[in-house]
Amino acid sequence: MIKKLNNKLSIPFIIILLFFSYGCETSQSSKSNISLKYLGAAGWEILSDTSTVLIDPYLSRIKLVGNSTTKNISNSAAARDWGKDQRPKFYRDDEYEPDTLVINEHISSADYIFVHHTHFDHAADVPYIAKKTGAKVIGTESLSNLLRAHGVPNNQIITVKGGEDYVFDNFSVKVLPSLHSALRKKLYFNSESIQKGIKVPLKIKQYVEGNSLMYYFRFKNHKVLTMGSMNFIGDAIEGLEPNILLAGSANSRKEIYNYTERLLSLTNYPDIIIPTHWDDFRVTYDASQEAAIKSKASPFIEDVKNILPNAEIILPKHLEPMVFESK
Numbered sequence: 001m002i003k004k005l006n007n008k009l010s011i012p013f014i015i016i017l018l019f020f021s022y023g024c025e026t027s028q029s030s031k032s033n034i035s036l037k038y039l040g041a042a043g044w045e046i047l048s049d050t051s052t053v054l055i056d057p058y059l060s061r062i063k064l065v066g067n068s069t070t071k072n073i074s075n076s077a078a079a080r081d082w083g084k085d086q087r088p089k090f091y092r093d094d095e096y097e098p099d100t101l102v103i104n105e106h107i108s109s110a111d112y113i114f115v116h117h118t119h120f121d122h123a124a125d126v127p128y129i130a131k132k133t134g135a136k137v138i139g140t141e142s143l144s145n146l147l148r149a150h151g152v153p154n155n156q157i158i159t160v161k162g163g164e165d166y167v168f169d170n171f172s173v174k175v176l177p178s179l180h181s182a183l184r185k186k187l188y189f190n191s192e193s194i195q196k197g198i199k200v201p202l203k204i205k206q207y208v209e210g211n212s213l214m215y216y217f218r219f220k221n222h223k224v225l226t227m228g229s230m231n232f233i234g235d236a237i238e239g240l241e242p243n244i245l246l247a248g249s250a251n252s253r254k255e256i257y258n259y260t261e262r263l264l265s266l267t268n269y270p271d272i273i274i275p276t277h278w279d280d281f282r283v284t285y286d287a288s289q290e291a292a293i294k295s296k297a298s299p300f301i302e303d304v305k306n307i308l309p310n311a312e313i314i315l316p317k318h319l320e321p322m323v324f325e326s327k
Contacts, residue, residue, distance in 0.1 A: 031326035032170075032220035036244070036274070038316035039106070041121045041281040042228045044246065047321075048219050050170045054113045055215070055226055056122040057129055059106055060099035062090045064282050068120055068204050069188060085283060092205040096120060098128045102285075106319060107133070112168060114215050115139035116228020117180065118146060118194055120207035121281055127152055127200075138166075138173070142193035142210020149200045162213055162236070174216040174240075179231040180209050181248070182255035216240055221326035225267060227276060231256055238266045244324065249275035249300035260303040272312045272324070275300050285318050 035047040039057055046053040063085060066073035071092070090096075103125060110133040115123050123143055127150035130137050136156055137147055144159045158166075162177030182188060192208040214232065217224040225242035230253035245267060253259040264270070278297040279289050293315070301313050314322065 032222075033323055033325050034219055034222050034224075035321045035323045036224075036316075037321045038274075038276070038318055040279050040285070040318055042116060042226075042246075042248070042277040043122075044226065044276070045107075045110075046217070046219075046224065048170055051111045051168070052109055053171075053217070054107070054110045054129065054135070056116055056228055057107065057110075057113060058121050058123075058125050058281065059103050060097075060125055061102070061281050061284060062096070062099070062204075063087045064090045064092075064204065066092065067183075068092050068207065069183060069190065082283075083287070085287065087284075090204060093203055095201040096124050096204050096207070097201070098125045100128060103128060103132075109133050110135040113137045114173070114226070115143050116178070116214065116226070117212045118142045118207055118210035120204050122228055124202075124204075124207055130156055138175075140193070140211045140213065142208070145194045145196045145198060146202075148196075149194075149198050149202075160213070161211070170220060172218045174218075176214040176216060176236045177233055178212040178214040178227075178229070178236065179233060180212045181229040181231050181250070181252040183252055186255050216242065222324060225270070229277070230259070232263060232266075234262065234266055237263075239268070240266075241268045241270075243271045245270040245273050246276040247273055247300070247304075249278045250296050251299075253300065260300065261307050264304070264307055269308060269311075272314065273304055273308075274314045274316055276316075279318070289318075 032049050037045040039045060039059055041058045042056040043058050044055040066077045107129055113126055113130060113135045115126055123146060127147055130147060130152045136158055138158045138160060141159050144157050147157050160175045162175050164175040166173050190209045193210040194208060212229060215226045222244060223242045224244045225240060226246045227248040230248040230250050247263060275297045278292055280292045297315055304311055304313055
């Protein structure tokens with residue numbers, strides 16, 4: 001069961017609500033709710049009883065022209081109408097600058113940050129957020145090198161490669177090796193990582209993949225599987241039983257054999273399926289997402305409905321908390 005909350009509620013109020021929304025009966029049975037908030041791209045905030053977890057927190061949403069992984073800029077990208085967005089344009093050869101005003105508006109605290117890979121739309125805001133919050137940051141060696149280059153202390157950095165199964169405060173996490181989306185009709189391939197000793201600020205094109213991961217979170221009464229791309233390794237996720245699946249749903253999923261059916265069957269048909277990484281993350285939070293919904297999220301939702309007609313599928317709205325109650 002899910003309840004949507006007003007976006008204006010403060011984080012302390014949400015945490016209090018998570019503790020008390022079930023009243024005396026909940027406390028007696030030791031049930032535990034969680035709150036999920038979509039930050040855009042593959043980014044999420046998860047609030048549990050005692051922890052604030054961020055996943056791929058990318059909030060700057062820079063006005064990037066073209067693609068960060070190729071020099072080619074399509075005619076449609078070059079001629080894009082940005083409407084009322086008067087922010088400066090960025091190109092892949094430009095140095096990345098986080099929008100600290102936006103980040104500060106929406107991120108006040110965090111205990112842990114998990115990162116799927118180190119492309120800019122997953123990792124570029126993480127050093128600033130880590131230094132601001134003091135959160136522990138979990139990700140690949142590529143991410144660790146990025147963090148150290150920005151002066152994040154070593155005691156905040158946990159380096160993983162996939163296969164680890166770690167216990168944290170009130171949850172555990174299985175780190176899963178994964179694959180990046182098959183971008184540009186499967187022409188994308190990158191084995192580079194951000195190197196030790198790299199000089200910052202980085203250019204946008206220097207935010208290379210650095211290997212890809214997925215995360216399987218086990219909270220007290222919820223299991224959440226997260227994805228940072230539209231791809232996966234079947235053997236790595238087979239037999240997992242998340243009740244909440246944050247499913248990569250952009251159109252590059254169409255390059256993967258039987259993507260949706262395999263994803264759902266390998267994860268034992270989760271109760272709740274939430275599309276992720278479907279939005280246009282080059283525009284501000286107040287911009288319309290109707291085109292992205294129509295072209296990416298809605299077709300994925302239809303795919304899921306054809307396989308699981310009774311599934312609970314939730315299209316998230318940016319920055320709108322959703323509370324999932326314990327059964």
